[in-house]
Amino acid sequence: MEPQTITNFFSTYITRENITLAIAVFGALGTITSWISNFYHTRKNIDIQIIKISRIKNSLIAYVFFQNKSQLPISINSISIQVDGESYSGCAVPPHTIKITKQTGNTITGTREYQSIPFPVNLGSLSGASGYIFFDTSKSVVEALSSPLTVLVSTNRGKSMKMKLPWTEWTDWNKMF
Numbered sequence: 001m002e003p004q005t006i007t008n009f010f011s012t013y014i015t016r017e018n019i020t021l022a023i024a025v026f027g028a029l030g031t032i033t034s035w036i037s038n039f040y041h042t043r044k045n046i047d048i049q050i051i052k053i054s055r056i057k058n059s060l061i062a063y064v065f066f067q068n069k070s071q072l073p074i075s076i077n078s079i080s081i082q083v084d085g086e087s088y089s090g091c092a093v094p095p096h097t098i099k100i101t102k103q104t105g106n107t108i109t110g111t112r113e114y115q116s117i118p119f120p121v122n123l124g125s126l127s128g129a130s131g132y133i134f135f136d137t138s139k140s141v142v143e144a145l146s147s148p149l150t151v152l153v154s155t156n157r158g159k160s161m162k163m164k165l166p167w168t169e170w171t172d173w174n175k176m177f
Contacts, residue, residue: 042071042072043070045070048165050166058137058138059137059142061098061133064117066129067127067128068123075122076120078154079152079153081145098132148165148166149167
């Protein structure tokens with residue numbers, strides 16, 4: 001290229017107005033990228049996993065892990081299972097206590113008490129919690145359960161979420177604790 005054409009190119013296209021336009025376009029793109037990134041990291045994003053599940057008579061006990069994948073704290077106010085259009089709450093106030101005693105003959109060799117997780121479950125940003133949830137259902141409901149289990153999760157951020165939670169097999173309640 002000739003020195004004269006390079007000079008003409010710069011004097012034609014590199015003007016104060018074009019530099020201002022380029023800075024404005026890059027600033028707008030940066031702002032839009034920031035908005036999208038902020039929305040992605042702060043939206044309601046919780047993960048729930050059933051670690052163990054067991055049935056005791058007409059009840060269902062699940063050991064559940066909650067994980068907040070958002071950068072904002074969240075509170076899980078209640079969780080309920082949904083079977084054939086009916087909802088069964090897993091939120092007992094005060095928390096339901098499960099008392100397990102071990103015996104050898106007529107002698108009690110040990111006693112342990114487990115409480116279901118107290119609601120609301122408050123999760124900080126990028127944190128998790130786990131605990132037992134007790135569902136008081138009928139025997140026909142417990143027998144009709146299949147994997148995945150449909151749950152309704154109510155939080156302090158927006159409307160209730162309907163989730164399908166897979167679980168592998170029933171656990172003997174003695175081995176669960």
